[in-house]
Amino acid sequence: MTRWLDDREQAAWRGYLRMQARLQAELHRRLQAESGLSIADFDVLVALTDRPDERVRVLELASSLEWEKSRLSHHLARMQRRGLITREECDDDGRGNFVVLTDAGRSAIERAAPGHVESVRELVFDALTDEDVDALARISTAVGARLDGTRPGGTRPGATR
């Protein structure tokens, strides 16, 4: 009944998993060492600098990062403690909050970005041919389409079998 993976698939899958874990760890380690930021901090700060006024509503940020609101809430609390962001109340909606980039946050991301991009280039793109880059994009799109087909993230996937 179970459609097991053949040797070629196994090798590709194991290789992917191993590369993925190591790459993530190494990028995180470097970013942390060079700037004191985590990848998650980086993503939040990038999302904030992408806004013209460097402020966003919490849930809008969550949805643009594709994070759960609870994850974001916890993360913002930690970032606020470190002075990277602040919060401001929203006049229109008493429930709402804006997340606002602080000067410290802005300078942290500006210091961190070049090194991080350089790491990505060095570890990934310098290793890949143009065709590899296309293949990576194609693969990501194809798998992403599969993921779209499933119950996105919310309630239980409800048995595939």
Place this chain on the structure above:
Amino acid sequence: MTRWLDDREQAAWRGYLRMQARLQAELHRRLQAESGLSIADFDVLVALTDRPDERVRVLELASSLEWEKSRLSHHLARMQRRGLITREECDDDGRGNFVVLTDAGRSAIERAAPGHVESVRELVFDALTDEDVDALARISTAVGARLDGTRPGGTRPGATR
């Protein structure tokens, strides 16, 4: 000075990151829902069943999983609490410990494996052509080789810039 990513590279990189995060989350969610195991539990149990006698020394397990010993130690403590593994002392070496698969651990992995493989097939390999699979393996190898070049995991990567 910084070699930024061009649009094609940006698109590939963002696509990869997004796919990677979603795939990992979905595989974890399904495995958890179907079997109560995490991916980490799964990996430990697979490593154990790969041994002829279903027992391994802690540090050997750590190195075959490429985990830090401390991570493994914490994880084994949790798995032991849940009855998936036990520990036995090592006669040859008073410092050493064996990790031993319990009956509960064996049946957990046997129940979990088919569904997990099916998820991988459904979400990944069903989406990919043969060439994609080759490309994935090639890309993983190439990036892996880059990672080999860096201070593996231990002490600080020491500034790339």
Place this chain on the structure above:
DNA sequence: CCAACATAGGTGATGCGTCAACTATTCCGA
């Protein structure tokens, strides 16, 4: 023999991620 060192492994603190539950507002319809 024993002091120094290496090795096996565990511990505690802290950051990160998820789930379930909670509070406070706003919205909406009778």
Place this chain on the structure above:
DNA sequence: TCGGAATAGTTGACGCATCACCTATGTTGG
């Protein structure tokens, strides 16, 4: 206009990952 439902966001508990440090045992050179 009032009561229930939806929405915005937080909280607490717990599992997971890393770091720095600790203990206990083994190994080795003088």
